[in-house]
Amino acid sequence: SQTIHQWPATLVQPVGSPLSLECTVEGTSNPNLYWYRQAAGRGLQLLFYSVGIGQISSEVPQNLSASRPQDRQFILSSKKLLLSDSGFYLCAWSSMDRDGAQYFGPGTRLTVT
């Protein structure tokens, strides 16, 4: 069966510090991978998606970047965090070899102080 992991679960970082959030998927090959952000009281906003190693597409211009160094690893980064980067970050995967559904990880709660 497929499993998706995210870490850390929670993170408190000062403004201007760097960020690295990691997501890994087990039990599937060549998945599409996605990073979403969910701000308090708001819906999910797609930040980045990837259809393969090294292939990253950005949906929203921002202070963040993403990388996919391995088939089942997706990393969200920032060089200098802003207060507005606070939120709940969710990683997800989907595969056309399966049913085309999207499956989410447990999320990372980021608070920028």
Place this chain on the structure above:
Amino acid sequence: KQEVTQIPAALSVPEGENLVLNCSFTDSAIYNLQWFRQDPGKGLTSLLLIQSSQREQTSGRLNASLDKSSGRSTLYIAASQPGDSATYLCAVRIAGGTSYGKLTFGQGTILTVHP
């Protein structure tokens, strides 16, 4: 641009009631529609997936219907329980190879079932 709307924004019901959550979308060219549940501080749990060629899907006390031509889906929860309390999100996947599986989400319905 696809837009997804969920009504109502919040719903509070006594235990045992049957209830309906509504989702509407503006572009009927969808690949599939997915209903999710989100508990506070947690990730999204997939409840039901309806492909564009399907009319409904059922899982236990949950039944989701899809009317693609009118841009509507409903999630029916039978005999609600306090454990059903959560935020329910509807998301549509646009058809076409260039969509790369991207989803457009509604804002969600916050459901509270009280004993």
